[in-house]
Amino acid sequence: MKTIYMECGTTLNSSVNTGIQRVVRSIVRESDYLSEEFGYRCIKVAFNGSKICLVSEPKIETKSLLKLATNVFIRLLVNIKNIKKAYTLIPNIAKEFSSRHIRRLVGYVNNSSQEIPININSEADSLEILLLLDSTWDNRIWPGVDEFRARGGHVCAVLYDLIPFSHPKTVEEVTRIAHTQWWVEAPLHLDSIMCISSAVRDDYLDWQKKLNISRKLSPESVGYFHLGANLKRDDPVIEVFNSRRPSFLVVGSIEPRKNHAFILDAFDQLWNNDEEINLVIVGGFGWKCGEVLSRIQTHPEFGRRLFLIKDASDRDLNRLYEISEAIIIASLAEGFGLPIVEALYHGTAVICSDIPVFREIAGMNASYFDLACNSELAMLVSKYAKDKKNLATPDRAKYGQWISWSESTRQLFERMFSLAAKNQEI
Secondary structure, eight states, rough: OOOEEEEHHHHTOOOOOHHHOOOOOOOHHHHHHHHHHHHHEEEEEEETTEEEEEEOOOOOOOHHHHHHHHHHHHHHHTTTHHHHHHHHHOOHHHHOOOOOHHHHHTOOOOOOBOOOOOHHHHHHEEEEEEEOOOSSSOOGGHHHHHHHTTTTTTEEEEEEOOOOSSSSGGGGGHOOOOHHHHHHHGGGSSSOOOSSSHHHHHHHHOOOOOOOOOOOOOOOGGEOOOOOOOTTTOOOOOOOOOOOEEEEEEEESSSGOOOOHHHHHHHHHHTTTOOOOEEEEOOBBSOOOHHHHHHHHOOOOBTTOOOOOSSSOOHHHHHHHHOOSSEEESSSSSSSHHHHHHHHHOOOOOOOOOHHHHHHHHHSEEEOOOOOOOOHHHHHHHHHOOOOOTTTTHHHHHHTTOOOOOOOHHHHHHHHHHHHHHHHOO
């Protein structure tokens, strides 16, 4: 019988729900629905050091009044909207506690120590797979991974992007070091890799050629799949912007590689020319975002033609897609670009940076701009606001049928099983 040991403890024991965490939760959820179709067992696991253990449910620990008070205090800190003020009030806390420390204090702790007894079945129709799905990036797992392979199991890791390597200045140093070191060592311990786009697959294969390591994965062992999107057009909306100005939407966490400053530069040009347009930014606060957040919140157009929405509900986001002239994505690098699919699904035009993965996902259904020139973006925005007749328009028929998370998970498993089966034949 096929068994997938799905590593997902970091996400399931976290309150974060952006980026990788969003993907992990969606695939874990859909894997339960697809188990009968594929005829496999799906077991949720996490690493406790080098041991593969069952994922425990997150629970709040309140054994003492001090611990309870700490929980309340940290939760308030996490939810303070004015980041600058938080740093002023408690300058040491933000620097001292990593997100993992905060999760431990509020009780999101993976307490599982129940090691999974993995008995690899040598029968022809049996296939045991360890799917490294989460953003663990902890080199202590390799002994456990190697033991799994030594027993005849197949190990597959999901690669979301190589941005910490290709654009190191856009991520926190701790993330850069952990991610890069993990993926440098990974080929020595993996049987296959599944990337979240063909562009990421190409990036990995090129990057791997430069690595000075004793084992590299063959192109046949590196596959890709596309992420899904479950959107409902008929969901009621809670809040609708009342402005009559054309609105342009930016969706994504505020972090350097999303390039919000570049977009603001372009809109400053337009606003200085008295163009009546809105810029609506939707996204949580990421890392290295203090400067751009301060610029947004102190901008003379903030609250008038510049809007920042940290926690948009799905219904609000659906409505924002529908009422916007276009979505703008100015990313320096991406593994996929899910907002593109979401926008095109709603028939919303896409204006995005000219990088390979966006060409892969949007094709001729987007207008592209050069990241070396924010005036080019400003020109496109102005044209979309005035007249879209000669500009790229979404193929509603195609993107109205974009794969769901169920189909995305099916795609991942089918291609992963294929790679694993080929590996067995070698």
